[in-house]
Amino acid sequence: MKRIELFSILIIVVFFLGCSQPESGTVVAFPEISEVTPITQGPKEHLFASYYGITSWDRNQRFALVLETDLKYQLPTENDPATLGLVDMQSLEFIPLTETRAWNFQQGCMGHWLGHNDSLIIYNDIRNDRFVSVIMNVYTQTERKIIPYPVSAVSPNGKEAVSINFARLRLTRPDYGYGGNGQEARADITWPEEDGLFLVDLETGQAELLVSIAQVRALVPQDPAPEIEYFNHTLFSRDGSKIFWLARATPTRNTTALTVNRDGSNLLRCFPDDRGGSHFDWLNGDELMVTCDKRKEYGHVLFTVGQQDYKRLGNGLLDYDGHGTFSPNEQWMITDTYPSSYLNEQKLYLMDMASEATLSLGRFVEPPDFRGHWRCDLHARWSPKGDMMGFNSTFTGSRQCYVVKFNF
Numbered sequence: 542m543k544r545i546e547l548f549s550i551l552i553i554v555v556f557f558l559g560c561s562q563p564e565s566g567t568v569v570a571f572p573e574i575s576e577v578t579p580i581t582q583g584p585k586e587h588l589f590a591s592y593y594g595i596t597s598w599d600r601n602q603r604f605a606l607v608l609e610t611d612l613k614y615q616l617p618t619e620n621d622p623a624t625l626g627l628v629d630m631q632s633l634e635f636i637p638l639t640e641t642r643a644w645n646f647q648q649g650c651m652g653h654w655l656g657h658n659d660s661l662i663i664y665n666d667i668r669n670d671r672f673v674s675v676i677m678n679v680y681t682q683t684e685r686k687i688i689p690y691p692v693s694a695v696s697p698n699g700k701e702a703v704s705i706n707f708a709r710l711r712l713t714r715p716d717y718g719y720g721g722n723g724q725e726a727r728a729d730i731t732w733p734e735e736d737g738l739f740l741v742d743l744e745t746g747q748a749e750l751l752v753s754i755a756q757v758r759a760l761v762p763q764d765p766a767p768e769i770e771y772f773n774h775t776l777f778s779r780d781g782s783k784i785f786w787l788a789r790a791t792p793t794r795n796t797t798a799l800t801v802n803r804d805g806s807n808l809l810r811c812f813p814d815d816r817g818g819s820h821f822d823w824l825n826g827d828e829l830m831v832t833c834d835k836r837k838e839y840g841h842v843l844f845t846v847g848q849q850d851y852k853r854l855g856n857g858l859l860d861y862d863g864h865g866t867f868s869p870n871e872q873w874m875i876t877d878t879y880p881s882s883y884l885n886e887q888k889l890y891l892m893d894m895a896s897e898a899t900l901s902l903g904r905f906v907e908p909p910d911f912r913g914h915w916r917c918d919l920h921a922r923w924s925p926k927g928d929m930m931g932f933n934s935t936f937t938g939s940r941q942c943y944v945v946k947f948n949f
């Protein structure tokens with residue numbers, strides 16, 4: 542494949558943040574950055590098979606988990622299967638594995654590699670008109686197990702998952718839900734007691750309702766005329782001990798960021814509602830980064846769960862709402878921007894966590910036809926070894942997957 546030249550790199554003027562004033566003139570050893578390289582190509586459209594921040598590679602980084610589709614400017618329905626497959630990182634061959642009808646352009650089919658296993662993946666699908674998740678051996682292309690719950694996050698050890706209601710999401714955030722009647726949306730119940738955040742045992746297929754939607758009623762802003770309260774955007778902490786997610790409401794989209802221990806204890810409202818928490822990642826087992834998405838509060842904010850030690854990252858250069866995600870060794874953060882209002886440019890940045898110095902990785906113009914439910918956010922993700930990242934982009938006029946390699 543033809544390599545695409547990396548866009549302009551910023552000249553770095555960096556600072557270390559001290560307890561009060563930053564010290565100027567400190568040089569940061571950024572890694573050598575490769576060219577931006579496509580790993581998929583047309584005529585079909587391709588996207589990484591999961592949400593941002595979720596690694597798409599097996600432990601050895603030989604294969605990437607990717608979706609292939611003919612759809613381009615259309616919200617996928619249950620009648621629009623996509624092909625789930627592997628990209629061989631050596632040959633860049635796309636190897637089809639199976640089809641799925643439970644997918645979208647924002648989060649793919651929530652495909653995960655299971656823990657440290659290099660042969661097993663889990664992904665969402667529709668079977669017998671129900672939303673499920675499927676565990677598959679990618680080498681034999683055989684299904685090992687069908688779990689009667691769709692997954693929205695998988696624990697680091699690959700033994701547990703979080704499940705939420707994707708039919709309810711289809712009503713509230715169509716580009717994050719799935720088409721069809723695969724779950725009971727309970728559209729006529731604002732605060733259902735039997736729906737919410739489920740913890741799924743991937744070995745037994747059994748699920749436990751960890752936190753109900755009704756249970757968070759006293760923790761979220763009271764909408765004067767609420768229609769549907771719903772859960773979205775779940776993520777295990779890096780040690781698997783905690784779960785983060787967002788509770789939102791229609792029609793106002795009031796947002797509350799929540800955490801709970803894996804055993805259901807210590808339910809916390811972990812971020813101020815008036816800052817409009819949007820995107821997120823765990824730095825470790827206790828520290829979270831949440832982005833603010835309201836006027837005068839834009840930023841990537843790092844804090845310790847249960848405390849109010851909020852710290853805005855990036856020395857003023859990352860004061861916007863991006864999809865930030867931390868490297869496996871916790872030393873770096875990658876984030877992106879939404880298309881600019883004038884040039885439709887989406888940008889990628891690499892930040893050193895010690896100094897908060899920031900390096901531009903490129904600018905990518907999103908064609909105006911990619912808007913709404915089929916938009917293409919860059920949605921960066923790290924490889925397991927932390928020496929490569931991948932992202933989706935439409936800057937060539939086609940939705941494809943790209944990688945950037947780092948030589949530290």
